[in-house]
Amino acid sequence: MEEPLLETRDLSMHFGGVRAVRNVNFRLAPGELRCLIGPNGAGKSTFFKMLTGQLHPTQGVVLFRGRDISRAQAHEIARLGIGIKTQVPSVFDGLSVRENIWLSASRIHPGRRANALVDEMLERLGLTGAAQRLVGQLAHGQRQWVELGIVLSTDPQLILLDEPAAGMTHEEVNRTAELVREINRSKALIIVEHDMQFIRMIAKQVTVFNQGAVLVEDNVENIMRNPLVRDIYLGKQAAA
Amino acid sequence: MNVRALNFVGLAIVGIFGLAFLVLTPRFLDLDAVLELTVYMIMAILALSLALVWGYGGILCFGQSAFFGLGAYTYAIAMFNVGESTIPFMMAMAVPAAFAALLGYFIFYGRISDVYLGVITLTVTLILFNSINSTAGPEFHIGAAKLGGFNGIPGIPSLNIPGDKNAQIDLEGMFYLSTAALLATYFGLRLLLASRFGRIIVGIRENERRAELLGYDPRAYKLATFTIGAALAGLAGCLFANWGSFVSPTIFGLAQSAQIIIWVIVGGRGTLIGPIIGCIGIQWLSASLGANQPAGSGSWASLLSNAPLILGAILIAFVLLVPKGLLPTLGDWGQALLRQRAREAVAGVEPLPVGKE
Numbered sequence: 001m002e003e004p005l006l007e008t009r010d011l012s013m014h015f016g017g018v019r020a021v022r023n024v025n026f027r028l029a030p031g032e033l034r035c036l037i038g039p040n041g042a043g044k045s046t047f048f049k050m051l052t053g054q055l056h057p058t059q060g061v062v063l064f065r066g067r068d069i070s071r072a073q074a075h076e077i078a079r080l081g082i083g084i085k086t087q088v089p090s091v092f093d094g095l096s097v098r099e100n101i102w103l104s105a106s107r108i109h110p111g112r113r114a115n116a117l118v119d120e121m122l123e124r125l126g127l128t129g130a131a132q133r134l135v136g137q138l139a140h141g142q143r144q145w146v147e148l149g150i151v152l153s154t155d156p157q158l159i160l161l162d163e164p165a166a167g168m169t170h171e172e173v174n175r176t177a178e179l180v181r182e183i184n185r186s187k188a189l190i191i192v193e194h195d196m197q198f199i200r201m202i203a204k205q206v207t208v209f210n211q212g213a214v215l216v217e218d219n220v221e222n223i224m225r226n227p228l229v230r231d232i233y234l235g236k237q238a239a240a
Numbered sequence: 241m242n243v244r245a246l247n248f249v250g251l252a253i254v255g256i257f258g259l260a261f262l263v264l265t266p267r268f269l270d271l272d273a274v275l276e277l278t279v280y281m282i283m284a285i286l287a288l289s290l291a292l293v294w295g296y297g298g299i300l301c302f303g304q305s306a307f308f309g310l311g312a313y314t315y316a317i318a319m320f321n322v323g324e325s326t327i328p329f330m331m332a333m334a335v336p337a338a339f340a341a342l343l344g345y346f347i348f349y350g351r352i353s354d355v356y357l358g359v360i361t362l363t364v365t366l367i368l369f370n371s372i373n374s375t376a377g378p379e380f381h382i383g384a385a386k387l388g389g390f391n392g393i394p395g396i397p398s399l400n401i402p403g404d405k406n407a408q409i410d411l412e413g414m415f416y417l418s419t420a421a422l423l424a425t426y427f428g429l430r431l432l433l434a435s436r437f438g439r440i441i442v443g444i445r446e447n448e449r450r451a452e453l454l455g456y457d458p459r460a461y462k463l464a465t466f467t468i469g470a471a472l473a474g475l476a477g478c479l480f481a482n483w484g485s486f487v488s489p490t491i492f493g494l495a496q497s498a499q500i501i502i503w504v505i506v507g508g509r510g511t512l513i514g515p516i517i518g519c520i521g522i523q524w525l526s527a528s529l530g531a532n533q534p535a536g537s538g539s540w541a542s543l544l545s546n547a548p549l550i551l552g553a554i555l556i557a558f559v560l561l562v563p564k565g566l567l568p569t570l571g572d573w574g575q576a577l578l579r580q581r582a583r584e585a586v587a588g589v590e591p592l593p594v595g596k597e
Contacts, residue, residue: 052453078455090453092446103443106436107455132243154454 003066005030005188006051006158011060011070013046020046022212023060028158033184035199035220036192038209039232044192045087047209048160051190052084053077064158083156087163087192089143091150093136097127100135100146104153117153125149141172152183159183161191165198177201196224251430254513258426262419266412274415276527279483280520281418285425286476287503287519288512292429293469294501295509296438298445299462300354303361304500306368307336307470309491311477313372316396316487320385323397324405332478333471340470341463348459348466362497369492392488396481409482418479422516425472429512432468441465502551506558508565518566526551 006028013021021043028034036044049055051062053074062070069077092100098118105117122128125145130138135146144164151159164180165173173195180202183189193199199206199220206223208215210232216223223229266274290304314335318328343364347357376389385393399417401407409417432438444451444458452458481487490496499522507518529547562569 054449054453073457074449074452075455075457078453084453090447090450092443092450094446095443099439099443103439103451104454106439110436150450150454 002029004028004063005032005065006190007063008051009061009063011047011050011062012058013043013050013055014058020212021050021057024212024214026207026214028188028190030157031184031188033180033189033202033204034191035203035206036190036209037194037196037199037206037223037229038215042209043212044209045162046212048084048162048190048192051077051160052082078154078156081155081157082160083151083154083158084160085144085147085151085162085164087166089140089147091135091143091147093134095135096132097135097138097146098122098131101149101153104150107154121149121153140167141169144168144172144176148179156187158188158190161189161193163192163194165193165195173198174201200224250513251427254426255423258419258423262416262423265419266415271411275411275483278411278415278418279480280523281415281422282476282479282483283503283523284422284516284519285418285479286473286500287507287515288422288425288429289469289472289476290500290504291507291509291512291515292432292472293465294504295511295515296433296445297441297462297465297469298448299466299469300358301361301466301469302358302497302501303363303365304469304473305492305496306361306365307340307473308477308480308496308500309365309368309372309487309489310336310339311474312481312487312491313393313477314474315478315481316393317382317385317387319397320393321383324403325397325399326402329399329478332481333474336474336477337467337471341467344463344466348462351459362494365492365497366494369489372492373489388488390489392486394486396485396487398485399482414479414483418483421475421479425475426512426516433512437461437464502555504565505555506566508567508569511565511567514565514567522551522554525554 004027006026008024008026011021011024011026012019024043024047026047036047038044046055050057050070053069053072053076057070060070061068064077064080064082067080069080072080092103095103101118101121102114105114105121109117119128122131125148127142127145127149130142135143138146144167148161148164161180165176168176177198180189180191184202191199191202203220205217206220207217208223208226208229215232216226216229218226265277269277286304286308289307290301293299293301293304311332315328315332318331319325322328343360346352347360352360372387373390375387376391378386380387380389387393398408398410398414400409433442440451440456441461441464444456444461448458477491480491503519503522504515505518506522507514507516526547529550558565564572
């Protein structure tokens with residue numbers, strides 16, 4: 001089998017007596033797009049936090065391009081090439097859209113080239129008109145775009161998206177799906193999402209988390225048919 | 241007018257006003273007033289040091305006076321030992337910077353939270369106060385310099401022209417030097433804040449976690465900011481020790497620490513000119529209140545001559561009513577006014593049926 005881009009072995013995170021993530025063995029091939037689903041509290045966000053160095057695992061290892069990053073600092077992991085878009089947009093609210101993207105582009109291109117990259121990214125996300133506005137004053141959907149722009153501008157090899165379609169209009173969801181497919185042409189992605197329609201638009205392979213552990217891993221069609229998954233997760237949504 | 245042009249106009253106004261102030265003041269005012277203004281200039285440098293650390297770096301340091309006092313004491317002690325002021329002048333910045341780098345290393349790399357950072361910096365300045373305060377005996381000396389305890393160190397030799405220890409700078413010279421140092425600090429900080437470093441520290445202030453997830457190490461940037469701020473406070477301390485030829489432990493005291501924070505709160509965080517105005521305005525106000533001995537036995541007269549009381553009231557009023565500080569609030573008003581003008585201009589082209597019912 002091909003050397004994985006990202007691999008976790010026996011990864012666990014305990015908070016006191018709560019075992020938020022339990023013995024997760026996860027592999028992601030280079031260039032792969034993977035969706036993570038699972039009910040609230042299944043450990044998806046904790047899993048993301050361990051991949052990005054925001055939490056250090058209680059047990060187990062995270063390997064990125066063959067290198068153990070389980071004890072690395074968040075900024076070191078970012079420099080190795082993992083970017084994350086968090087669930088609640090984490091942006092620089094007091095700064096303009098342009099300044100937000102610049103801070104990101106400037107990390108890899110400290111010189112003048114950063115400005116050209118910022119222009120490109122603003123164009124790509126359709127934010128050129130809002131470039132001078134403060135991000136804190138933008139609508140929720142637009143702040144999501146800004147954060148996506150921030151993440152893309154550091155040119156990571158692997159991008160983690162935590163509910164990218166949350167709170168978006170139908171049209172914005174379509175546009176996000178399109179963007180995700182475009183990003184996936186050059187980068188690997190792991191996407192946590194609840195919106196099954198969105199998942200159907202983008203996903204091939206899906207990993208289901210339940211109670212901190214991996215329940216099942218399969219392609220999207222089989223997952224939709226899996227009675228166990230329907231029971232713990234999809235059933236709830238269908239009933240809602 | 242766009243933002244860049246406005247910025248340029250602002251810089252030009254400060255530059256022209258600053259130079260005019262530097263050149264003209266000693267010609268039109270008597271020496272007493274010039275002396276008074278000199279200490280305002282020195283304190284304004286101290287205000288700028290916290291404007292950088294807190295206003296832009298987001299680090300609420302309660303102990304900026306620790307670095308100020310260290311600068312003053314370092315200069316005094318080095319002066320008695322060296323005699324020529326070039327090295328003492330450098331050391332007055334280098335020693336506080338080194339101390340801040342060491343202290344900051346443990347604070348930032350130990351990931352101590354903001355509240356505890358305030359507590360630690362305040363504690364450090366009070367420890368310095370108590371330590372220096374209890375060195376009154378003749379056995380406490382560093383080389384030829386007696387520390388003097390609560391009596392302080394009097395008769396500190398003035399700065400001289402580098403290389404010539406007989407060419408001491410006189411009182412008027414101190415005004416020129418302090419004002420020039422203030423202008424240099426202001427424009428230096430403007431440059432620093434416009435640089436990549438400056439933009440990154442503001443990003444870290446806005447959202448530290450996000451900056452980290454982009455690959456910036458907030459600990460290193462905060463440590464650098466903290467250290468630069470300490471060096472500037474040390475510079476102010478050196479000038480202050482020169483100004484009065486005297487330094488005493490009260491420089492480390494609680495009142496001094498609190499004052500610096502008040503200047504920045506009143507003037508406005510996230511600006512440089514604001515804290516300068518806050519610092520000069522409050523000092524001027526304290527001086528005028530203090531000079532007003534109660535004229536009669538009237539309760540109003542004695543109330544108005546109570547400087548700490550009035551200052552306290554001003555601080556509370558600002559925190560509650562003008563939390564952003566003077567300058568940012570004025571800026572908001574200006575923008576609102578511009579927007580209103582713009583709306584009126586549009587309304588003028590297409591008259592709207594308002595108020596005709």
